[in-house]
Amino acid sequence: MKARDGGLLALRVAVGGALFAHGAQKLFGWFGGAGLERTGATFERFGFRPGKLNAIAAGLGEAAGGALLSVGLGTPGASAAVAGTMIVASSMHVDKGFFNGKGGFEYPAVLGWSAAALALTGPGTLSLDHLLGHRLNRSWMRNLALTGAAVAAFVVIARRRHTVAVRSNDLGVTG
Numbered sequence: 001m002k003a004r005d006g007g008l009l010a011l012r013v014a015v016g017g018a019l020f021a022h023g024a025q026k027l028f029g030w031f032g033g034a035g036l037e038r039t040g041a042t043f044e045r046f047g048f049r050p051g052k053l054n055a056i057a058a059g060l061g062e063a064a065g066g067a068l069l070s071v072g073l074g075t076p077g078a079s080a081a082v083a084g085t086m087i088v089a090s091s092m093h094v095d096k097g098f099f100n101g102k103g104g105f106e107y108p109a110v111l112g113w114s115a116a117a118l119a120l121t122g123p124g125t126l127s128l129d130h131l132l133g134h135r136l137n138r139s140w141m142r143n144l145a146l147t148g149a150a151v152a153a154f155v156v157i158a159r160r161r162h163t164v165a166v167r168s169n170d171l172g173v174t175g
Helices: 003-028 035-045 051-071 075-091 106-121 139-170
Strands: none
Touching: 003 035, 003 051, 003 075, 003 106, 035 051, 051 075, 051 106, 075 106, 075 139, 106 139
């Protein structure tokens, strides 16, 4: 085993494991999470409509993307799902600055960039992608998946901002 492959495995398991746990909190209420109903209601309050559907998408992006990233299966798609989800998560914290301790976007940004970096480097030899001959990890897939995830994330952000603006306008709130 090369040190590089061990490093990629460690990175995949750490990032993927953290993401799986966060997604499981949203979807199932595991690890002290709110579960789907409460997470959906929170998403709705934050302007993600419909809240429950957006909570499912975020939870799957984190849980499924994180699990697949951990084992190194479908790395371009898994990485893109995580990166796209983390772009949206980061947008929710950008007004609080960078640092996580002050509610900033540091944590989701680091997870998202780490996932994107794994798409670009590949999962290494200690992965299911390697075991399967990289059928789900072709070079063209990473660019397509990352571009698609970024576009989808920015569409979600734009829809949320529109919803929040309309709601504020309806309530007579000025910014």
